[in-house]
Amino acid sequence: xxxxxxxxxxxxxxxxxxxxxxxxxxxxxxxxxxxxxxxxxxxxxxxxxxxxxxxxxxxxxxxxxxxxxxxxxxxxxxxxxxxxxxxxxxxxxxxxxxxxxxxxxxxxxxxxxxxxxxxxxxxxxxxxxxxxxxxxxxxxxxxxxxxxxxxxxxxxxxxxxxxxxxxxxxxxxxxxxxxxxxxxxxxxxxxxxxxxxxxxxxxxxxxxxxxxxxxxxxxxxxxxxxxxxxxxxxxxxxxxxxxxxxxxxxxxxxxxxxxxxxxxxxxxxxxxxxxxxxxxxxxxxxxxxxxxxxxxxxxxxxxxxxxxxxxxxxxxxxxxxxxxx
Numbered sequence: 621x622x623x624x625x626x627x628x629x630x631x632x633x634x635x636x637x638x639x640x641x642x643x644x645x646x647x648x649x650x651x652x653x654x655x656x657x658x659x660x661x662x663x664x665x666x667x668x669x670x671x672x673x674x675x676x677x678x679x680x681x682x683x684x685x686x687x688x689x690x691x692x693x694x695x696x697x698x699x700x701x702x703x704x705x706x707x708x709x710x711x712x713x714x715x716x717x718x719x720x721x722x723x724x725x726x727x728x729x730x731x732x733x734x735x736x737x738x739x740x741x742x743x744x745x746x747x748x749x750x751x752x753x754x755x756x757x758x759x760x761x762x763x764x765x766x767x768x769x770x771x772x773x774x775x776x777x778x779x780x781x782x783x784x785x786x787x788x789x790x791x792x793x794x795x796x797x798x799x800x801x802x803x804x805x806x807x808x809x810x811x812x813x814x815x816x817x818x819x820x821x822x823x824x825x826x827x828x829x830x831x832x833x834x835x836x837x838x839x840x841x842x843x844x845x846x847x848x849x850x851x852x853x854x855x856x857x858x859x860x861x862x863x864x865x866x867x868x869x870x871x872x873x874x875x876x877x878x879x880x881x882x883x884x885x886x887x888x889x890x891x892x893x894x895x896x897x898x899x900x901x902x903x904x905x906x907x908x909x910x911x912x913x914x915x916x917x918x919x920x921x922x923x924x925x926x927x928x929x930x931x932x933x934x935x936x937x938x939x940x941x942x943x944x945x
Contacts, residue, residue, distance in 0.1 A: 655701040659922025661713075662694035663845075669912035670860040671719030671739055689718040693745070693916045699753070704763075707753035709777070717783070717914055718742040719858050737905070738888040741785045741801065741858045745914075747850075749779020749828045766836040766924070774831045775846070782823045785859040787885050801859035804874070804882040807905060808865040811873055820856040827851040834920070844920040852911050860906035867901075 672686045695713030702708075720740035755773045786798040802822065808814035832846025855861040864887060870879040887900050 655924055656926050657699040657701070657707075657922045657924045658697075659699070659920055660694070660696050661711075661846075661918040661920040662692060663916055663918040664690045665693040665715045665717065665745070665914060665916040666690060667717040667719050667857070667912070667914050669719055669858045670734075670855070670906040670910075671721055671741055671858040672723050686719070686723045688723060689720065691716040691718060693918070695747075697920075697922075699922070705755045705758040707755070707773075709751045709753060709775070710748075711751070711779075712748045713746070713916075715745045715916070716742060717745050717857060733904070736889045736893070738891055739787070739858075739860060739885075741787050741860075742798070743783040743785045743857060745781060745783055747779055747781035747826065749777050749826065751775050751777025751779075751828055765839055766842075767838050769836050770833060771836075772831065772833040775828070775848070777828045779826050779828055779850075780823060781826050781850070781852070783857050784822050785857065787859075789881050789885060799881055799885070801885065802856075804870075804878055804885060806859060806865075806882055806886045807862050808869060811865075811869055813869055814865065817862065820854060824852055824854045826853075830915075832918075832920070834922075840924045842920075842922050842924075844922070846918050846920065847915065848918065849915040850913060852913055855906065855908055855911045857912040857914070862904075862906055862908045864900045864903050864905045 666685045667689070668685070672689065693713050693715030695711055697709055697711035699707050699709045718741065721734050721738050722740065724735045753773045753775050755771050757771060761769070785801045787801055788796055789799045790796050802820070805811060805819070807817060809817045810819040811817070828848055828850055830846055830848035832844055834842045834844035836842040867883050867886060870882040870886075874882060887905075889900075890897070
């Protein structure tokens with residue numbers, strides 16, 4: 621029997637195209653519809669804790685933000701979008717937190733105790749978190765690509781962060797150095813005389829909450845801005861939480877060098893007003909009823925590296941075999 625070569629070739633081509641289309645469709649149902657974004661972010665960060673603040677009672681709210689100690693936080697993130705309205709983020713950031721009682725603007729009332737305390741700290745910060753993003757306006761869009769679209773979103777997640785508070789210490793010769801505060805046990809953490817005051821860990825958990833928006837410059841690149849608040853489970857980011865202890869116990873439990881540092885850094889009114897020497901043992905040093913917190917404003921820049929609207933996705937669509945009906 622005589623074989624018709626052109627017809628055979630056509631049948632083979634149709635079969636191959638059908639096979640590849642089926643495979644691509646199966647992948648689309650599974651994971652190919654997912655879009656991956658890579659990006660970076662940077663912006664100001666603010667500490668909210670026992671140190672620093674403004675008039676009135678201290679809070680962990682924006683009222684007590686001290687702009688002079690605004691610090692830069694920066695980091696990287698990866699986002700995965702199983703669908704356009706839902707995303708999952710993994711992010712890592714580094715920065716710094718600071719707070720100083722000397723910045724408190726006083727009216728001579730309730731904030732004077734914090735002003736006289738005259739404590740200060742700085743701490744390097746490293747954090748990593750995972751979070752879910754919700755894009756509610758996607759349901760109102762007519763899907764015709766991403767270019768020039770503005771998308772607001774809300775975000776919530778969990779993470780861990782590492783800190784290490786330090787303060788300025790002046791030795792007998794007047795030389796200043798930054799010393800770590802945790803080894804000084806300034807509030808008796810870990811001392812047998814204060815059994816309820818446990819030593820704290822420098823790595824803690826956090827809850828991340830916030831929101832922002834993204835604006836797509838084209839199908840694969842966007843800029844955005846977000847505000848993220850971190851609720852923490854520690855009151856010792858600034859090494860201040862509860863009451864003053866008797867400095868005698870520094871001599872009992874610490875080396876002479878560390879005891880000398882602890883005596884100076886536990887209470888520093890003498891730097892604020894050298895003529896006054898008030899009794900302060902067992903008086904309030906911090907507020908143990910409010911854990912520390914911090915928040916940041918992040919400018920984001922990102923790239924979508926796969927998906928149907930990315931350059932690679934457009935190229936894949938152009939290379940697909942035609943569909944026969």
